[in-house]
Amino acid sequence: MIKAVRGTRDLLPPETALWNFVEATVREVFRAYNFQEIRTPIFEETQLFARGVGEETDIVSKEMYTWEDRGRAASEKGQSLTLRPENTAGVVRAYIEHKLGDRGLNKLYYIGPQFRRERPQKGRYRQFYQIGAEVIGPASSGSDKPVRDAEILEMLATLLDRLGIRNWNLEINSVGNAQERVAFNDALRKALEPVAASMCADCQRRATTNPLRVLDCKVPEDQPIIEKLPRITDYLQEESTRHFADVRALLESAGVPFQVNPRLVRGLDYYTRTAFEFTHGALGAQNAILGGGRYDGLSEALGGPPAPGIGFAMGEDRLVLALQEQTPNIVKAPDAYIAPMGAGTNQAAIGLAKALRQAGLVIDLGDESFRLKKSFETASKLGARFILIVGENEVRSGEFALKNLATGEQTTVPRAELAAKLQAS
């Protein structure tokens, strides 16, 4: 038997209804903040991710689906292509390519699949879905202002509330600009040298490979050491410090609860200044539901004009998982099940079904060969509110037997009044 490949999966009803609910809510909320949708290709030149996300990140160095495309001529070497591992690089590429800044398109959102070749785990798949938004534009558009950061965070808090996600937690930090990050990294490396040997095995390795990750260590014995390590906030210059302070003040004005987490670091190279993460308790080790931050130098890194920006990516798989644990299914049951009965009654039934559907009702239809008992069983199983019997008697008289399956009440209704009757009750 051929099965879905490792790390991919089929989304089946009724779960798909939850996905549609999430996406519809996202579109509605984002629209209120004047974001518009962008759809970028699912694969891009490998170089885009190498330069945009960072050569040294795990994503680029070992988690991408990359292949060499066929050259146009037999002698020509094909270009290296990659299934997108995230969507920000693609959006910024499109921003540059179509000069979106000049067209005033500064607020964009996307919903779609991304691909990373990781070991699958709950809430972590090789084809996974992300919802994200980016505010990007020339500095003159205000895209570098603290109010943009606060506005996006407030939008996310509103979205999670609207989705009915309870117990989310927002942590923010500032990781500084490019120069400040380098200075902090050096200081951290130096501070770790004498103490690393007394830390856990993971930290000993991180101390040289990725000092920022040491701050993320959860081993209790290491905490006293980590407390004494330099903090990023000590390495922020006046401008970054003020930016961060402004963001915090604006969040308070907007009524968005948050915690400053000086240890919050982000994995992708392009992040600057504000970094944030929303977490949710019920997701195990994969507790981050969305994360993001500012990326003021990304456009230049990709050969574009200066265009400060801020954005986030939300794991839709995990969002749905969190919702499933707290909400029952939301599929709307059919309003009526139509049961034709007797040779030729299908003809009347299909026309009737069409008319009722056009009136906005959800209608399912049986077949004239079914015994009435089977039709009742099916209607009950589907959870239909009513069963409408289209037998030979009904077709002849133009009046139909309509039974409320919950109350058992049955009435005879003329064809012209069926839609109104079903809508009213």
Place this chain on the structure above:
RNA sequence: GUGGGAGUAGCUCAACCGGCAGAGCACCGGACUGUGGCUCCGGAUGUUGCGGGUUCGAUUCCCGUCUCCCACCCCA
């Protein structure tokens, strides 16, 4: 990529020391030929993930492999 656990009917899971592969739910038919849910009777479930090995005999023991789950690395 690393470590551990698990894969048996559509679903949830049993099967003792290696001896005919089972139950509940769901499904189909009937009791009831124009009235569901409840009840009763009957029925079909299957490459025991896949491939190999040991054995008279393997769901069971061994090896390999695939997938899922948990954790690590990393990250949304």
